[in-house]
Amino acid sequence: MTALLSLAINFTLACIMLAMMLCVVRLLLGPAAQDRVLALDTLWMCAMLLALALGMRFGNLIYFEAAMLIALTGFVSTVALTKFLMRGEVIE
């Protein structure tokens, strides 16, 4: 049973990293700027889940702090990018 649990945690890490690679694909070839912002938003969400899964993999609660910081800064950066896209391509 314990081998199954560690296998499930490794499977979670692999799936989240594959999802991050797909987000990077959309970030690189997104046709419009809002596609890139959406891909970046999904990318930090996957990074937060990756930090949580790493914390379960190593049995350490310090990864929770990293996940909390990624969640906070990702929200602020996405809001800033969308407000920038609303105003235009040039920084005022």
Next chain:
Amino acid sequence: MSPDFDNLPLWVSLPVTLLLVLGSLIVLIGAIGLVRLPHFFQRIHGPAITVTLGAGCILIASMVFFTALQSRLVIHELLITAFILLTAPVVAMLIMRTAVYRDLRARRRDGKTESNEVYPFSPDE
């Protein structure tokens, strides 16, 4: 440095395994939808699944796992859960409004219309 999974009982490791597999598959399906769907207003549904269901499953699995591993109540993942559930609709609404605004502005600039856009072009605008 791997934790000692040996003293975890079966009623902990079985639901944690199921929640982890379910959550990671949902995250992967959301990312595939982000890449594969053809239009922007369809692509925004994939990350919504990732944010709500996938993150919820993995956060619940983490809470149950650390509660059993440390033999005390560890529920501070509820902070991340509450924060995500509060901010995900705000982020989705901002990105969608930005896309609509940019579509309308680009159409006003060059006067062309596309058939699969949300707001069809009416000439009296």
